[in-house]
Structures are given as C-alpha cells and as structure tokens.
Amino acid sequence: MDVPIKATPKQFYDVFCNKTHYVSNVCPDKVKSVVLQEGNWGTEGSIISWTYAF
Template sequence: MAASAVEKIEIDVPIKATPQQFFEVLCNKTHHISNVCPDVVKGIDLHEGDWGTEGSIISWNYVFGK
C-alpha cells in the first residue's frame, strides 16, 4: 500500500483577474487552473465528488522546483 504525503506548497503567480474571478476559478472551476499557469500546473483530476463541492477528492499534477 502506497503512503501519501500532504505538504504545504506556496508559489507566487501573477494573475490578471478580479478577486471574484480568481475565487470562482479556484473554488468552482479548479480544472481550469492548468490553463491559467500551464508551466507550473500540468493538470488537475477529479477522483470523487463534484467540482467546487466540499469533500471532493482531486489530485494536482504540478512542477516543483523549476
């Protein structure tokens, strides 16, 4: 059985959006984040639940330490 690791990652990404637009993408359209910063986020997959709902399980595929 594989062990999973949960860690905190921070990155500064310049965005051209209002706070409301950013919130909408981050909370309800998470799957679009890889379109916003494709050099860092390679993809986001929904494994269980629905986009934008509490308790959903998603995985982030990203480049770390570029």
C-alpha cells in the same frame, strides 16, 4: 513573487474554489493537470488530484 492577473478578486477566488479544473490552463508551466477523482467540481468532500512542477 508578484504575478499580474487579468481577473477580479471574485473571479480569481472562483477559479481556485469552484473551477479548479481551469488552473492547469491558466498556468500550464506549473500545474500540469487537475483531475477530479471523486465527487463534483466545486463541492465539499470532492477528491481532486493535482500534478504540478516546482
């Protein structure tokens, strides 16, 4: 499935690696929430819970 996006490759990568809390805003029909459980956004070792529909 191809999905058009309005972002540069760098911006797309940045959202998924450093700003994962934005993912539920970008595709709310698939990703219901992204919650930081422990640590800091965008840092190695952080624990993040994803709630999604498929």
